[in-house]
Amino acid sequence: MIPLLDLKAQYAGIRQEIDAAVLGVLASGQYVLGEEVAAFEREFAAYCGTRYAVAVNTGTSALHLALLALGVGPGDEVVTVPFTFVATAAAICYTGARPVFVDVEPATLTMDARQLDAAITERTRAIVPVHLYGQMADMDAIMDVARRHDIPVVEDACQAHGAEYKGRRAGSIGAAGCFSFYPGKNLGACGEGGLAVANDPELADRMRMLRDWGQEQRYQHAMKGFNYRMDGIQGAILRVKLAHLEDWTEARRAHARRYTALLSGSPTVKVPREEAGRRHVYHIYAVRSPDREGLRRALAAEGIQTGLHYPIPVHLQKAHADLGHRAGDFSVSEAAAREVLSLPIYPEMTAAQVERVAAMAEMEAYVG
Template identity: 65%
Template structure:
């Protein structure tokens, strides 16, 4: 079986560094926040070319706090995409606001800027684009629309560690950017973790306070906050992995280029890297009108696949109260029916890629 993701292979490549970092934390007696978290924050801020990085316990928490710090709350609206993991929408609701969806671009699968202006109302407080699958949204028009409307842009960069948009790091373009370190991410912890990055001093101070029970100093609670602190063990492990992230990213990109070449002229549509941008291929998602047949054919040949995501958020039962219906966002709905993720991780071998591509090109299914 060729797995969709192999975290054990990654661990084997850095096991000595990881174990040394873990033992350092265990022997320190400092298990929550502390110097390990501060060191990782500084390193990640440098990686993203921003002034501040605030570590939290998950990507969802990062989104939640970024929204709150930007002034999003009860009665407000936040514009976002329906074609994403549900956490993006959940964070908006946790902040007390209403998610307002607009359709995606059929090529990039990211938020389509041409639909945003029509969705803005007096209640709109932010735009929350998602850099899906490791490819940045088209940020220049999004930022321009936001400036004209006097609203914030908060980037969901949870799948886009190291992605570039015309030379700018994902997460560095809006008032803040949010990352997840869930184990399967390009930069993944040995558990949960997240980060908010920003160049805004006030945003950073607000988020630091919110993540630790709203404290400014021990037992001085100046606002109602949360227990969203990062564990020192996760920070130490992530600090080790961050040093390898660029090499892993280039391996992902090389694998994607090989897939692109081998699948050229096949019945599937391969992912697009938008001109001037750097795709980091959190997943390598092809499109097929016969996805079910393709997935079954690949499984019969020992190839694992994934679906990111088979049902758009506006059609999820949990968000039926938002009032959206089938047909409201046709590009997102079509993508949800067609997208299939092929195995892709840095340790994947060329031979494995060749096997997967040959299975995709086989005549075992009808496109």
């Protein structure tokens, strides 16, 4: 079988480093935040090219705190996209604000900046582009609109660790950038984890207070906050993995290039495109097929796992029916939701595995 991802293989390759890091935290007694988390914050901020990083318990929490720290609250609106994991919209709702959607570009499935102006109202307090599947959105165009309207941008970079836009790392362009360290991410914890980066010291300070019950000092609560702190063990594990992230990223990119070379001639399987000036880190290698279910069944019959990211766009989810949307409102997102299929991609894949997946996908494209 070829799995969609293989976390056991990753652990096997760095087992001694991970085990030593975990045992070090257990011996230290610093189980929540602590020096390992603080060191990870410094190292990840440097990796992203930002001044500050605030580690939290999930990527959703990072988005929530970034929005709150920017002053987003009840009655406000935040513009984002419907083709994303539901957490993007959930974090907006947690603040009491309302998600307002703009559709995505057909080529990249990231925010279509040409639609932004029409979505902005006097209630808009933030814009949240999603760097989907590991490729950054068109940040020049998005930031141009944001500056004209004096609205902050929060980058949802939960799938884009190390992605770049014209030489700048994901998370470093907007007012804040938010990352998830869910185990399957390019940089994944052994459990849950998240982080927000920023260059503004006041914004970073507010997020730090909000993650720890709004405390300025112990038992001195300046604001209503949350228990969103990162565990010390996760900080230590992420420090180990961060040192390997660039090698893992280049392995992913090599697999993606091979997939693209092998599948580019397919009559029905459309491969993803890396835009000029962007570094795609391929958290997911998502192809498109008009017979997505047929392709998925054929690959499963050959022992090849695939994934669906995401089969129902947020605006059509039952949980967000209160937003009043219906089928047809965001046609590009809806078409992607019907057609996108994620092929296996992880650093430990072999060239033979990549070639087998591509061969089976291409065969189904011609036969199916």
